[in-house]
Amino acid sequence: MEHSRPVGPPYDTDVEAVCWDWNGTLLDDAAVALTAMNVVLHERALPVLPDVDAYRHVFGFPVQAFYARLGIGDADFRPAAQRYLELFATEVARAPLHDGAGATLSAVGRLGVAQVLISATVPPVLERQMAPHGIARHFDQVLGITDAYAPSKTDVVARWLRSSGHTPERVLMVGDTNHDEEIAEELGVEFVRFARGHQEPPDHDRHPVVRHLRDVVQHVRARAVRSPAEHRPA
Structure with missing residues (x-):
């Protein structure tokens, strides 16, 4: 554009x-990102992030490394990322x-x-x-x-x-x-x-x-x- x-x-x-x-x-939109990521983690029986501060301390690029820090391995990265993007897209309008x-x-x-x-x-x-x-x-x-x-x-x-x-x-x-x-x-x-x-x-x-x-x-x-x-x- x-x-x-x-x-x-x-x-x-x-x-x-x-x-x-x-x-x-x-x-x-950090709070929206946190909510979406916690759903992804919960669905995989992984520990969720307690608040935005915790999210901000672990977030980073490359995104695949960020997912790995949360316990999501390479084999599950794309399915997890796709799920996150879907969840984020449904809620980001409220940010x-x-x-x-x-x-x-x-x-x-x-x-x-x-x-x-x-x-x-x-x-x-x-x-x-x-x-x-x-x-x-x-x-x-x-x-x-x-x-x-x-x-x-x-x-x-x-x-x-x-x-x-x-x-x-x-x-x-x-x-x-x-x-x-x-x-x-x-x-x-x-x-x-x-x-x-x-x-x-x-x-x-x-x-x-x-x-x-x-x-x-x-x-x-x-x-x-x-x-x-x-x-x-x-």
């Missing part, structure tokens, strides 16, 4: 584009956006910065998940993966970055997982970690961590200055 970006005020900013993650970053998501997207857009959403979800499913929230207009592009069972976004982000013409150092990526962080580091883009998503942030200080999406705007503004046109005498 491609959308036109509204023209914002004439800012000259070091940030050319913000690359947003979807699940867990803009969409507050809200994180507080301030819409206002944050609007604020970044007003700075004249391009925005793209890149998700570890296949495009038709991603479009259905986004539809109730009315935020697609904020993004120049909305991109997803091709394989729901191996949801790595690395290639998707890399292709977008190459085709966009943006300088990696002037792209800000916002995500909630170690995988998002690894992608940013591999591609040389700036990264901001959202702390209230699917995975507990690691114990290092290589990248800023925010608990509120509105704080992302400050990271963009910190590298933005008014254009000379705004300082001309009337």
Whole structure:
């Protein structure tokens, strides 16, 4: 999906584009994921996760390794993953956006910065998940993966970055997982970690961590200055 970006005020900013993650970053769906996964575990007589915090401490990529940590072996991975995806799909519509998501997207857009959403979800499913929230207009592009069972976004982000013409150092990526962080580091883009998503942030200080999406705007503004046109005498 491609959308036109509204023209914002004439800012000259070091940030050319913000690359947003979807699940867990803009969409507050960790509780939905926990419920679906616990059904999968219960059906296999495996211990369930007691709460979202427990889920966030064990979640991670690659997804197959995450399942293994829960006791689901390689032979059962695809059936378990398919069951999870079915359960998740029936409930994800009740997941809200994180507080301030819409206002944050609007604020970044007003700075004249391009925005793209890149998700570890296949495009038709991603479009259905986004539809109730009315935020697609904020993004120049909305991109997803091709394989729901191996949801790595690395290639998707890399292709977008190459085709966009943006300088990696002037792209800000916002995500909630170690995988998002690894992608940013591999591609040389700036990264901001959202702390209230699917995975507990690691114990290092290589990248800023925010608990509120509105704080992302400050990271963009910190590298933005008014254009000379705004300082001309009337």
